[in-house]
Amino acid sequence: MNFFSDIFALDFLFLAFIAALLVSFVTGLFSTVVVLRKIEFIGDGAAHAAFGGLALGFLIGVNTRLIAILTAIIFAVVINLFSKKGYLSENSMIGILLPLSMALGIIFLSFVEGYTPDVMSYLFGNILLVSMTDIWILAIIAIVSGISFLLFHREILYYSFDETLARHSGINVPLVNFFVLIGVSVSIVASVKIAGIILVTAFLVTPAVIAKRLAKTFKGIVFTAITFSLLSSVLGLWGAYEFEISPGPSIVVVLFIAFVSVYLITLKRKDIQ
Amino acid sequence: MSNDKLLEVKNLSYSIGENIILKNVSFDVYRGTMLGIIGPNGAGKTTLVKAIVGDLEDFEGAIKSSGKIGYLPQRTEFERSFPINVKEIVAMGLYEKRGTLRYFKKEDWKEIEALLGNVGIKKLKNRRIGTLSGGEYQRAMLARALAKQPNLLILDEPEAGIDEMGKASFYNLLDNLKKSKNISILMVSHDIGMVFDACDSILCLNKTLHCHKASENVSPEDLTKIFSPDFDLILRGKEHAKREHKL
Numbered sequence: 001m002n003f004f005s006d007i008f009a010l011d012f013l014f015l016a017f018i019a020a021l022l023v024s025f026v027t028g029l030f031s032t033v034v035v036l037r038k039i040e041f042i043g044d045g046a047a048h049a050a051f052g053g054l055a056l057g058f059l060i061g062v063n064t065r066l067i068a069i070l071t072a073i074i075f076a077v078v079i080n081l082f083s084k085k086g087y088l089s090e091n092s093m094i095g096i097l098l099p100l101s102m103a104l105g106i107i108f109l110s111f112v113e114g115y116t117p118d119v120m121s122y123l124f125g126n127i128l129l130v131s132m133t134d135i136w137i138l139a140i141i142a143i144v145s146g147i148s149f150l151l152f153h154r155e156i157l158y159y160s161f162d163e164t165l166a167r168h169s170g171i172n173v174p175l176v177n178f179f180v181l182i183g184v185s186v187s188i189v190a191s192v193k194i195a196g197i198i199l200v201t202a203f204l205v206t207p208a209v210i211a212k213r214l215a216k217t218f219k220g221i222v223f224t225a226i227t228f229s230l231l232s233s234v235l236g237l238w239g240a241y242e243f244e245i246s247p248g249p250s251i252v253v254v255l256f257i258a259f260v261s262v263y264l265i266t267l268k269r270k271d272i273q
Numbered sequence: 274m275s276n277d278k279l280l281e282v283k284n285l286s287y288s289i290g291e292n293i294i295l296k297n298v299s300f301d302v303y304r305g306t307m308l309g310i311i312g313p314n315g316a317g318k319t320t321l322v323k324a325i326v327g328d329l330e331d332f333e334g335a336i337k338s339s340g341k342i343g344y345l346p347q348r349t350e351f352e353r354s355f356p357i358n359v360k361e362i363v364a365m366g367l368y369e370k371r372g373t374l375r376y377f378k379k380e381d382w383k384e385i386e387a388l389l390g391n392v393g394i395k396k397l398k399n400r401r402i403g404t405l406s407g408g409e410y411q412r413a414m415l416a417r418a419l420a421k422q423p424n425l426l427i428l429d430e431p432e433a434g435i436d437e438m439g440k441a442s443f444y445n446l447l448d449n450l451k452k453s454k455n456i457s458i459l460m461v462s463h464d465i466g467m468v469f470d471a472c473d474s475i476l477c478l479n480k481t482l483h484c485h486k487a488s489e490n491v492s493p494e495d496l497t498k499i500f501s502p503d504f505d506l507i508l509r510g511k512e513h514a515k516r517e518h519k520l
Contacts, residue, residue, distance in 0.1 A: 036355065036356070151374060154364075154368070157356075157357060158365050158368070160355075161351065161357050162351065164328075164346050164349070165346065165365060165414075165417070166365070168326065168344050168346070169368045169369060169417075170368050212354060212356070216356055216401065217356050217358075218356045218357065220356070
């Protein structure tokens with residue numbers, strides 16, 4: 001058995017491989033703005049909210065993906081608004097709302113009659129759940145996100161640097177902010193089957209943290225983050241296949257090894273301390 | 274002084290709940306003048322600036338400005354490794370003029386270089402913003418504000434993070450810009466000595482306007498009215514200003 005030949009021989013592996021590449025591209029792209037804008041907590045919160053949304057979708061029998069995207073967006077927008085207005089600290093909000101989303105998710109699932117979905121699959125990812133519909137949705141998200149970043153990289157860069165300066169330079173900051181929050185929420189929900197709710201944050205943070213230590217320009221960071229994200233997914237999937245472990249955790253471990261390696265290699269660079 | 278009025282602030286008041294931040298503040302700014310706003314912490318200086326530049330909406334009173342405003346906000350903390358260079362910072366200032374979905378052309382980059390030349394940091398154009406000194410950083414931000422070709426430049430504590438030598442050089446640059454481009458400058462500052470040196474008139478603010486006079490006419494009593502807890506320090510600032518002006 002060989003991983004790379006089996007990709008084309010086994011349908012489920014082929015779907016998982018393509019899905020992992022698309023997830024890596026989208027999360028690698030958004031990780032740049034998540035890390036530069038320092039909104040990692042929103043990604044984490046939205047991922048947990050998506051779990052509550054998925055469970056609610058199962059309970060009321062409505063499209064789970066749609067409900068999860070909606071709940072993740074609502075969560076991201078609310079947490080962003082609250083932290084900006086200073087009503088509560090970001091840490092307090094995460095401490096309150098993150099467990100609540102998970103608790104509601106488990107409560108909703110306990111009321112689902114008949115077939116109850118495997119919670120672990122959503123928490124840590126399960127490539128057997130990946131369908132052709134997922135691939136199409138991921139492809140559309142990847143294309144729209146990629147084109148948006150190409151066209152609006154300047155706006156995203158200025159917004160990430162300083163909202164006040166961006167606003168006074170004529171940039172529609174609320175619109176860019178909304179695009180970023182929606183992009184992060186949608187990419188989280190789209191990544192659930194590969195990464196899982198618990199692990200998706202690593203996909204949204206680690207690639208850009210690595211890239212920031214290697215590249216000096218915004219474009220360079222975006223490109224490097226996507227490259228590391230894609231390579232980690234391929235290596236992670238290979239590792240999962242060879243050692244018969246879940247792909248989500250395997251990819252996360254590869255990302256972490258990449259981070260530690262890059263960190264040690266660049267330890268003496270003073271301009272990135 | 275020309276009679277060309279660029280900014281008119283009339284009966285400006287702003288409160289947060291019971292807490293009065295500004296009360297009945299009125300003043301005008303004319304073309305070609307440099308006006309310094311001084312006052313203790315919590316006097317409402319930054320709130321006043323925010324109201325003028327449009328960052329505050331729910332205030333009472335009226336603000337009329339004729340012409341373009343270039344704004345240099347208070348310096349905020351940012352990561353030194355943030356991937357933005359000096360040229361890109363100045364390009365921010367050209368964004369509104371160039372518009373969305375328009376890539377910068379050769380002439381845009383030439384304009385950016387000229388702006389950097391105006392503030393004396395052309396050779397730093399490719400440096401990352403986090404690697405600049407305090408004075409160089411403020412010059413880059415000034416070039417960004419000038420890119421809009423403003424006739425009123427508003428600066429909120431531009432001296433923050435600059436050493437004494439750098440401050441003198443920065444204020445000298447502002448004075449040159451005022452003369453060469455015939456623009457007005459409205460500046461909030463904690464550096465009383467420098468403000469007296471550089472500005473034509475001074476606005477003493479502590480929630481209400483205590484005085485608005487030509488800088489040489491501001492008396493120690495005017496300063497103690499607004500700075501009562503710190504008046505010693507401020508008087509020393511005033512003495513410095515007097516020595517400089519040989520009053």
